[in-house]
Amino acid sequence: MAKYSLNTPLTDADIEKLxxxxxxxLSGIIYSGRDAAHKKLTDLLDAGKPLPFDLKGASIYYVGPSPAPPGRPIGAAGPTTSYRMDAYAPRLISLGLKASIGKGKRNDEVKKAMRDHKAVYFGATGGAGALLSKCITASKIIAFDELGPEAVREMTVKDFPLLVINDAFGGELYAKPNLPE
Amino acid sequence: MREIKAADVSAAVARMCVSANTKLPDDVRRKFEEGLKNETTEAGKEIFRQLLENADLAFETKLPLCQDCGLAIFYVELGEDARVEGGVNAAITAGMVAGYKDGFLRKSSCDPMTRKNTGDNTPAIIHIDLVPGDRLKISYMAKGGGSENMSRVTMLAPSQGWEGIKKFVVQRVAEAGPNPCPPVILGIGIGGTFEYAPKIAKKALLRKLDDTHPDPKIAAMEAELLAEVNKLGIGPMGLGGSYTCLAVKIAMAPCHIASLPLAVNVQCHSARHEEVEF
Incomplete structure (x- = not known):
């Protein structure tokens, strides 16, 4: 298994080697977005309105951080469970989203969209929110402030540690449970 | 009648919310250390290493261990000869709101239909048991949404018995896979009714991970379920390994002659809870 340092926005060439x-x-700009934000992003698309950030080459982090204490750019910021965004992800991937970051399984539609449009799904370590926050050097809310922890944030990350869970070729890292038939 | 000051209750609850969210319980830490040593996969060991580093960092910085500081769950034992001025519910709620605000904890409670955040993590979920005497004991648990979503209640037929229970629990953990942040802890409620089984299942999660159930029959059931679940090989964060589950805690209650209620409350590895007594 290889180790890469990548910068956002991600390109097809980046995705193809993973x-x-x-x-x-991962370093550069990523965007936070979880349940309620995905609903609102989809509503904007339905209404033909622009999104708060450019989806082309973008990486979305499924996270609702805890409030930033004084002197820190952000609070704890680990991943939330990704399947809840499966209903929205294929459309975003078809429009240029290159990576989503979360934890847990994705459904077949998301995996197909990642194969069809060259995108990947990264896993970050769940329950390591304090540790992961060290890699986020800046954060500002750019949309849906009213959602509180669910607002869309533009985050600057430096060497954010990720594992490729699903690649663009149908590969998956998660262990299949050993169930007696 | 013993009077307990509401301000004392609120202050203790506020402290407990902050402390539980920033300090990993010692019994959980010991399991992580054991996992770091004994896990069979390198990927699994690496997760334990990160979780121990995360716990150290949270303790030093007072950042929450996990950004999901949970809905605030309280199990309260209130002596029949004790009262809290203004009411125990109000005192606990005030303390929870202050703790989540001042401790920079995430507020994760919202309207189920509009999804609008309530803004202060209210309502606290408070279960009160009246007990003899004049003591007040408040146990707090920060229960995250990811693991709660993987929990289930089912009404088995009595004929399904222990085999049916084992099958349901193992299937549940298998289907949950990496989603609830394994290695998980399982609170299992067997018996009672449709609403009582999950109540005792969650309360069982307040036990120490390394305790032994005083009833040897139930202790053996817990050990058997733990072994069965760990055969799944899901491992830390679903990356494979022998540590899918850290502990199984069973609570039982008599049930209707027609029923075998079963509740599986899945808890993530960040098992945050504390208690205080007055």
């Missing part, structure tokens, strides 16, 4: 199990240290 395989499930690879370690990626």
């Amino acid at each position: 395989r499930a199990g690879d370690v990626v240290l």
